[in-house]
Amino acid sequence: MTITPRAREIADAALQLLEAEGAEGLTMRRLADRLGIRAPSIYKHLPDKEALETAIISIGFELQTAAFETALEGSADPLAALASAYREFAHANPHLYRLMTERELDRARLTPGVEARAALPVHEAVGGDPDLARATWAFAHGMTILELDRRFPPDADLDAAWRRGLEAIHSATPRRRGR
Amino acid sequence: MTITPRAREIADAALQLLEAEGAEGLTMRRLADRLGIRAPSIYKHLPDKEALETAIISIGFELQTAAFETALEGSADPLAALASAYREFAHANPHLYRLMTERELDRARLTPGVEARAALPVHEAVGGDPDLARATWAFAHGMTILELDRRFPPDADLDAAWRRGLEAIHSATPRRRGR
DNA sequence: GTCTATATCAAGATAGAC
DNA sequence: GTCTATCTTGATATAGAC
Numbered sequence: 001m002t003i004t005p006r007a008r009e010i011a012d013a014a015l016q017l018l019e020a021e022g023a024e025g026l027t028m029r030r031l032a033d034r035l036g037i038r039a040p041s042i043y044k045h046l047p048d049k050e051a052l053e054t055a056i057i058s059i060g061f062e063l064q065t066a067a068f069e070t071a072l073e074g075s076a077d078p079l080a081a082l083a084s085a086y087r088e089f090a091h092a093n094p095h096l097y098r099l100m101t102e103r104e105l106d107r108a109r110l111t112p113g114v115e116a117r118a119a120l121p122v123h124e125a126v127g128g129d130p131d132l133a134r135a136t137w138a139f140a141h142g143m144t145i146l147e148l149d150r151r152f153p154p155d156a157d158l159d160a161a162w163r164r165g166l167e168a169i170h171s172a173t174p175r176r177r178g179r
Numbered sequence: 180m181t182i183t184p185r186a187r188e189i190a191d192a193a194l195q196l197l198e199a200e201g202a203e204g205l206t207m208r209r210l211a212d213r214l215g216i217r218a219p220s221i222y223k224h225l226p227d228k229e230a231l232e233t234a235i236i237s238i239g240f241e242l243q244t245a246a247f248e249t250a251l252e253g254s255a256d257p258l259a260a261l262a263s264a265y266r267e268f269a270h271a272n273p274h275l276y277r278l279m280t281e282r283e284l285d286r287a288r289l290t291p292g293v294e295a296r297a298a299l300p301v302h303e304a305v306g307g308d309p310d311l312a313r314a315t316w317a318f319a320h321g322m323t324i325l326e327l328d329r330r331f332p333p334d335a336d337l338d339a340a341w342r343r344g345l346e347a348i349h350s351a352t353p354r355r356r357g358r
Numbered sequence: 359g360t361c362t363a364t365a366t367c368a369a370g371a372t373a374g375a376c
Numbered sequence: 377g378t379c380t381a382t383c384t385t386g387a388t389a390t391a392g393a394c
Contacts, residue, residue, distance in 0.1 A: 027388085049387095049389090149282060150284075172346060208369085
């Protein structure tokens with residue numbers, strides 16, 4: 001779904017609200033407060049709350065794509081660079097990260113192409129093997145969300161766990177000529 | 180937290196309700212209906228809804244532990260056996276699996292030891308390396324929850340992605356004498 | 359594009375009697 | 377251990393005027 005400029009402003013404000021107050025803090029009333037309008041006015045720009053959330057998620061994919069691009073600039077180890085960028089993105093925007101990952105995606109309502117654009121660099125970094133790319137995403141998402149939810153023991157060395165997993169993936173990655 | 184027999188009956192019914200109707204279906208009123216009592220009566224046995232949820236999660240860990248034990252009996256490849264059992268457990272009890280993983284755990288309210296007992300076989304299967312065990316759990320959880328939430332493309336070969344990831348982990352697992 | 363007023367609903371939880 | 381009655385809260389969303 002493409003979106004009017006005003007709807008985009010509203011979604012930007014919603015993202016700020018989401019990160020400031022968490023998922024339960026994201027209500028139409030509070031969002032309206034933040035915008036200086038009344039809640040029913042929002043419905044003139046976005047049909048319902050789901051559309052609002054999907055608009056936020058589209059912004060999230062754009063931010064993630066940008067983070068990946070920055071991370072890859074002049075990096076000698078693309079996989080490690082993307083993994084760090086992924087982890088840092090989630091820690092910088094934990095509520096957004098949860099919103100983006102903890103549910104089924106209503107892809108028909110996303111800005112077209114945003115999801116695939118965000119995923120592309122990972123596919124390239126593992127040499128184009130789609131199965132390995134999915135396994136890599138699963139590992140990264142698992143580490144990230146379990147860390148955000150504090151599911152590892154408090155004394156766990158998560159840097160070491162990330163390293164151990166990336167090593168394993170690296171050793172399973174097909175080599176290109178010249179590497 | 181340990182629990183009275185009646186509270187355990189209530190938690191068992193709550194688990195059935197959860198799997199039948201999903202997380203939003205799990206309300207004190209509907210649970211009471213299923214038990215043939217009124218909602219306020221539940222509060223004589225469990226202090227609040229969080230205690231109910233934590234009791235369900237404790238049961239979940241017990242079920243998972245049992246599933247792991249069955250899977251390991253006479254298996255030549257413990258890691259593969261545990262991975263299959265993990266995946267099957269989640270698919271057989273998807274709402275329970277989400278409840279168990281998609282939030283911070285209130286460990287003080289769990290039945291003591293249940294979480295560690297469920298995790299132990301995985302630690303053993305990767306040769307006792309705690310970092311590799313965490314990476315393995317992250318991979319398995321990531322695959323599982325992304326699959327439950329239909330986040331992979333519909334044509335993705337998820338068996339192949341599981342295999343690819345487990346291969347990578349296996350090649351990173353320290354060998355024991357005689358293997 | 360924004361407003362006021364309101365419909366609609368359903369949740370968790372408590373008091374106090376039996 | 378269960379009941380009835382009720383409090384309290386707060387959410388999404390619509391109608392219709394300006």
